Amino acid sequence: MTGKLMRTRARLLEAALELFATQGFEATTAAQIAARAGVTQMTFFRHFPTKAAVLIGDPYDPVIGESIRREPPGADPITLAARGVRKAWQELPSPAADEVRARLRIVAQTPSLRADLAAGTAATEVVVAEALTDLGVDPHRAAVAAGAVLGALNAALLRWSLSDDGDLGAAIHSALDVLEHANA
Incomplete structure (x- = not known):
């Protein structure tokens, strides 16, 4: 993504967050976000396919999948996935x-955004399950493990978001610790 595209996307995100904070998500339109950012509504939709996509986006799926695939086989699938996610988090810029x-x-x-979160999570679950299957995990067990890991991460991140303390990395590591230690 070019510098200009990145700056436009950042302006749109900033405008959206400001409007969501003052008007609420439901009352804010894509047209209002675009106007606040100084771009057209068409430009908004070039960057974000939906208003919800401003808030829910996960560019990390390929990194997570590859990180899991690099795990040495032999551990249970939840541990493999948790370790892979932890390593992917450490590889990515904060x-x-x-x-x-x-x-x-x-x-x-x-509440209306929970379906969008679930859709994004489902896509990540597929990536995690495929990576586990590539390591020789039975597809059913891989799907269950992927759901468990993503469920734990979502719960931890949503809880963290409602607090004003702790850092993002600590919230992620805390969720992964629960998973890894439950299987130890």
Whole structure:
């Protein structure tokens, strides 16, 4: 993505978060976000296919899948997935925690966004399950493990978003610790 595209996307995100904070998610339109960012509504939709996509987006799926595939086989599937996610998190540049918290807080407080979160989670679950299957895990067990890991991460991140303390990495590691230690 070019510098100009990245700046436009950042302006749209900033405008959306400001409007969601003052008007609420439901009352804010894509047209209002675009106008606040100084772009057309068409430009908004080039960057985000839906208004919800401003808040729910996961560019990390390929990194997570590859990280899991690099795990040595032999551990149970939940541990393999948790370890792979942990290593992927360590490989990635840290996102802006305040922005992530603001986005997730809106999701946590807006019931209509739960379906969008579930759809994004389902896509990540497929990536995790495929990576586990590539390691020789039975497809059924891989799907269950992927659901467990993503469920734990979502629960931890939504809870973290509603607080004002702790850092994002700690919330992620805490969820993964619960999973890994439950299987130890």
